[in-house]
Amino acid sequence: MTVSRYYGWLTVALGLALGGLLVAGCGDDDPSPGSAAPPTATPTALSCADPAVRAGEPLCALDEQTTTCDFLIAENCLYPYPSAVFLRPDSTTPTGWRVHYPREAMPANVRGIHVDPGEWNTLDGFSPGPEILALFPNVDLTASGVATLTNIPRSLDADSPTVVINATTGERVLHFVELDAQATAEATRAFIIRPGIRLHEATRYIVAIRRLTDTSGRAIAPQRPFQILRDGTSTPVHTINARRPAFEDIFARLAAAGIERGDLLLAWDFVTASTESLTARALATRDQGLAANGPGAPPFTVTSVEDEYSADIFRRVRGTYTVPLFMTSATPPAMYNLDASGVPRQNGTASAPFTVIIPRSAVAGAAAHPSRPVVYGHGLLGSGEGEVTADHLQAVANRFNFIFGATDWVGMSSDDFDNTIRIISDFSNFRQLPDRLQQAMLNFILLGRLMTAPNGLSSHPAFQVDGVSVIDPQELYFYGISQGGIEGGAYMALSPDTKRGVLGVGAANYSTLLQRSLDFESFSFVFNQHYLDELDRQVMFPLLQQLWDRGEPNGYTSHLVRDPLPGTPAKKILMQIGVNDSQVSNVATAAQARSLGIPAVAPSAFPVFGVAEMPAPFDGSAFVPYDVGGSAPPLTNTPPDVENGVHEAVRRRDAAQRQIDVFLRPDGVVQNFCEGPCVFENVPGVH
Numbered sequence: 001m002t003v004s005r006y007y008g009w010l011t012v013a014l015g016l017a018l019g020g021l022l023v024a025g026c027g028d029d030d031p032s033p034g035s036a037a038p039p040t041a042t043p044t045a046l047s048c049a050d051p052a053v054r055a056g057e058p059l060c061a062l063d064e065q066t067t068t069c070d071f072l073i074a075e076n077c078l079y080p081y082p083s084a085v086f087l088r089p090d091s092t093t094p095t096g097w098r099v100h101y102p103r104e105a106m107p108a109n110v111r112g113i114h115v116d117p118g119e120w121n122t123l124d125g126f127s128p129g130p131e132i133l134a135l136f137p138n139v140d141l142t143a144s145g146v147a148t149l150t151n152i153p154r155s156l157d158a159d160s161p162t163v164v165i166n167a168t169t170g171e172r173v174l175h176f177v178e179l180d181a182q183a184t185a186e187a188t189r190a191f192i193i194r195p196g197i198r199l200h201e202a203t204r205y206i207v208a209i210r211r212l213t214d215t216s217g218r219a220i221a222p223q224r225p226f227q228i229l230r231d232g233t234s235t236p237v238h239t240i241n242a243r244r245p246a247f248e249d250i251f252a253r254l255a256a257a258g259i260e261r262g263d264l265l266l267a268w269d270f271v272t273a274s275t276e277s278l279t280a281r282a283l284a285t286r287d288q289g290l291a292a293n294g295p296g297a298p299p300f301t302v303t304s305v306e307d308e309y310s311a312d313i314f315r316r317v318r319g320t321y322t323v324p325l326f327m328t329s330a331t332p333p334a335m336y337n338l339d340a341s342g343v344p345r346q347n348g349t350a351s352a353p354f355t356v357i358i359p360r361s362a363v364a365g366a367a368a369h370p371s372r373p374v375v376y377g378h379g380l381l382g383s384g385e386g387e388v389t390a391d392h393l394q395a396v397a398n399r400f401n402f403i404f405g406a407t408d409w410v411g412m413s414s415d416d417f418d419n420t421i422r423i424i425s426d427f428s429n430f431r432q433l434p435d436r437l438q439q440a441m442l443n444f445i446l447l448g449r450l451m452t453a454p455n456g457l458s459s460h461p462a463f464q465v466d467g468v469s470v471i472d473p474q475e476l477y478f479y480g481i482s483q484g485g486i487e488g489g490a491y492m493a494l495s496p497d498t499k500r501g502v503l504g505v506g507a508a509n510y511s512t513l514l515q516r517s518l519d520f521e522s523f524s525f526v527f528n529q530h531y532l533d534e535l536d537r538q539v540m541f542p543l544l545q546q547l548w549d550r551g552e553p554n555g556y557t558s559h560l561v562r563d564p565l566p567g568t569p570a571k572k573i574l575m576q577i578g579v580n581d582s583q584v585s586n587v588a589t590a591a592q593a594r595s596l597g598i599p600a601v602a603p604s605a606f607p608v609f610g611v612a613e614m615p616a617p618f619d620g621s622a623f624v625p626y627d628v629g630g631s632a633p634p635l636t637n638t639p640p641d642v643e644n645g646v647h648e649a650v651r652r653r654d655a656a657q658r659q660i661d662v663f664l665r666p667d668g669v670v671q672n673f674c675e676g677p678c679v680f681e682n683v684p685g686v687h
Contacts, residue, residue, distance in 0.1 A: 030325035041081060045477055046236035049111045051471050053236050057550040059225060062239040067104040069237065073135050075187070076535040077105040080124035080207070081133040081542060082270040084246070091126035094274035099151045099546075107536035107543075109426055112531070116428035120546055122342060125273035128201055129509040129554040129591075131342055132164070132175075133541035134266055135535070136212055136220055137186045139179070143213040146177040149587065149635050152196050153609055161211050162193055163259055167269060167576065168255040169203040173197065174594070174610060181636035182515065184226065189533035191636070194512060194587070197610065199594035202274040208254050210263040216617040222265045224663075228591035230264055243549045252485040273546075274370050278555040279565060281336065282438045285326045286346045287567065288667040289442040292346060297456030300354070305462045309389075312398035315358040316389060317462045321450050323443050327436060329435050332419035336435040344438075348674065354450065355385040356405040358470055359398040368465040370472035371403035372664060373451040375444055377484025378406060378493065380519055383414045388480075392652050400661040403471055404479070405451050407443055411436030411551060425524060425530045430544055437551030441494050448476045448497050477664040481505060481651055482584060485575075486513075487593070489553025492571045493560045500668055502574045502660050504651055505581055508595070509554035511545035514638040516585035557595045561621050572621050573598065574663045574670065576656050578646035579606045581629040582639070586629065600624065601670060616672035624659065624672075626650045628683040647684035 046053050048060035061069050069077035069204040070085040074428055078086075078101075086105075088100035091160075101117035108114045119508045146162055147155035155175045165174040168438035183189040191209075199205060210219040211307075221227070228235050229247045251261045252270055300321035309316040321419030327334040330350035337347040362371040384406030387393070408415065411433050415574055425427045450456040451471060458469035478501035480488030485506025492501045502567040507513055514520045531537050549555035556565070564570045573596065587607070593600070599623040602613035604636060630646035633639075650656055655673035660672045 006338065019683075043075040044236055045235040048236050048238065049293050050560045051566070057236060059235065059237045059240065062225075062237055065239075068100075069615065070268070072223065072266060072588050073225060074225075075135055076533075076539070077191075078107075078543075079133055079135055079535065080266065080268050081539050081589070082130055083478055084269050084271060087125070087271060087674070089170040090124065094276050095124040095271055095579065097124055097271055099123045101127070105521065105529055107533065107538045107540055108428070109531055113426055113428070114432075117424070120543065121274050121609075122277075123546060125202065125271040126278040127509075127511075127542065127545045127549050127554065128199040128272045128278075128558075129274075129511065129537075129545060129549070130195065130199065130270075131511045132195070132207055133539055133542070133543065134191040134207075134209060135189075136191050136209075136214075136265070137189065138214045138216070139191060140215045140217075141177060141179065143215075144211070146212075147175060149176045149178065149452060152176045155196070155280050158258060161209065163208040163254075163257070164193065164195065165206050165208070165257050166200070166255070167206050167253055170253070172257075175206070178637060179635075180534070181638050183534045183538070185534070190535060190538040192327060192538070196506075196594060197593055198554065199272050201272055201278065204269060204271045205266065206250055206253055206269045207260050208267040209265050210259065210264055220265060223668030224457075226264075226266055230261060230267075248295065257302055266311045266370060273549070275559070278549050281344055281550060282441055282490075282494055283565060285438055285442050285575055286445060286496075288344070288346060289324040289326070289446070290496075293449075297450045297453035298322050300450055300456070302460055303626050309357070310394055312362050312394040313389070314360045315462065316623055317356045317358070318349045318456075320352055320387065321354055321446065322349050322351050322404070323439075323446050325439070326442070326572075327439055332416050332421070333429065333432050335432045336438070352410075353383075353385060353409050354405055354407050354447060355388050356403060356451070356463075357388060357394065357397055358403055358463070359394075359401060360450065361398050361401040362403060362470040363465050368468040368469075368470050369401060370470055371397075371401045372475070372477060373448075373471050373473070374402050374404050374477045374479050375448050375491075376404045376406040377444070377449070377478070377480025377488045377671070378409060378413075379482035379484060381412060381417050381420070382483070384408050386414070396657050399427050399657070400663070403451070403458075404449055408440070409437065409483065410440045410443065411438075412483060412487070417449060420523070421526060422444050424526050427540060427544065434547050434549075437490075440487070441491050441551075444491050445495050448495065452476050472644055476500070477501060477665050479504065479660065479664070482647065486510075486584070487552060489560060489573075490551065490556050492573065493553070493556035493565060494568065496568050498571070499569055500572045500574075500664055502663065503577050505578055505584050506553075506575065506591075506592070507577075507586075508552065508557060508592040509545055509588060510548050510552055511541040512591070513585055514541060516587060516633065516639060518582045518639045521639055537639050553592070557592065561596055561598060572619075572657065572663075572668070574621065575623045576650055576659070577606070577625050578625070578630070578650040579625050580630040580632050580644060581646045582630070582633055582642070582644045583647040585633065586604065596621065598623055605679045619669050622670040624656075624670075624678065626653060626656060627677070627679040628653070628686050629681050630686050645683070646663065649683050649686050653678075
């Protein structure tokens, strides 16, 4: 369907339903873009079909284009992003819309291959953690007075030059603005708005930008198509006229929120994806997988028992367990095996590895002292076996009598490295990564059952002392660090068995994290070689986020500590982060804490606007920053120059380890083991 037909449909349907009035709300968060309000322009008899008119009006070319683009920014088809232009009505989805990207509109790699939008077009809206993009070459952010990363509350001021509002309530969204510091030319330097809090699902939002100044001190003018819409100027261009009803609604809603039409340089709207669109596949995989597994533990085989493993670890046990497989293959490259309705369908079984460390404290003396079972999540492109035996984790296990069990985050494990490089060369294949991450969630849930079910590990002699299990099955916990702390947010939201978890140096979402992480530099080099257009490069990050939402915490944040998903208890989360972390940016960590609505332990070493502080001890979830003295990263969307050591330092602090101990208990609480804020100086290895 063309843009013209899309907005023409809106005009007729909404006009009949509402008699030309503004769109009525669809519940509290109206996901409907558009309106039937009549255009303000005086009708013109001129037509772009007339060769003389076409010769004198360059914008007539819009009526001749064969690919649906958003014409508001001429330089790139997908800008501004995200835009309701790329939605089509669909009564079968919860939002009433479906994403519709034409392939020719998608970024193209160096071989001229456009990203295949097929998987994106299964969604019913855009990511609730969007990167919002526009383009104003030579804009001066300081002179324009926009909200920056160091002054994020500015975005809520009445005169903020940038505004993001809930289209129904008029509520303003906290955000900051930055320019793409990785661009090499002003003509391709994207104007980026990053929400400081996750947006609601299935909700329509309006973006408005006004009163910007360029580097010469001059006021920036709008591009002509938007100016025609804003000023009600007559035009023979049918493509522009077809969007007038939608824009009249946008202008009216902005006016009601105190944003005057005449001030606008640019405005547009979009709708976020529904809960079902984001979580249905993972829930189907979980529920079908648990049903196929049956009650109790999955089948397992112990392949290796290493006694007297270290000074802290009595025994390391390795093996495999059987998981229902929902991928086309057990190894990459693989994607979901979907039925005709797009629902994951089991494709046999697969073997998943496990590694478990039994601390000496579990077998001290003559009898077993059963340990608290903890599912552990490993770091970026690592493995469960490689990280669960790290020295600090061994010490924590023995000191507090934890028994840690780990498997691989398939999708982002060491076995996925080569395929990740292949994906970067053609992002048509990106769905493989979040698809496999959703399989990983099931694997982790079944690992938990392996650790706690009577017919699981406890039934094997390797986990017994004189016939008594060394595993205390009364409650299962989670601890993840780095990627494990990030992906752990999604696992916790999906797990029917784990109620308490620690997210170590985690965050959400990846579209914010990637360019700010030292870890992404090598992948960024490959990416830049395959995608040469700098505007395309920047829009790839929020495009990837749309699919990543299904396999990372951004898709599940609103259902983690409250409003749990079906068949899932609400969770209590302890977020431990390092101030100035060079691998996991505090920008995304702060946004996650705001979005979860959890308090920081008072007094906080890293006060975050919008995050309340609460003195410990208390029951519930908490955000706890540790300042170990690392150098500050850039404020731009660029990685730090050096690894500052913060990322590894937090997990080794005595106060952080003791905090984990008192939290991961059946009657656990949030406690503060620092004297005041958790600020430390001269931490070894941190510079």
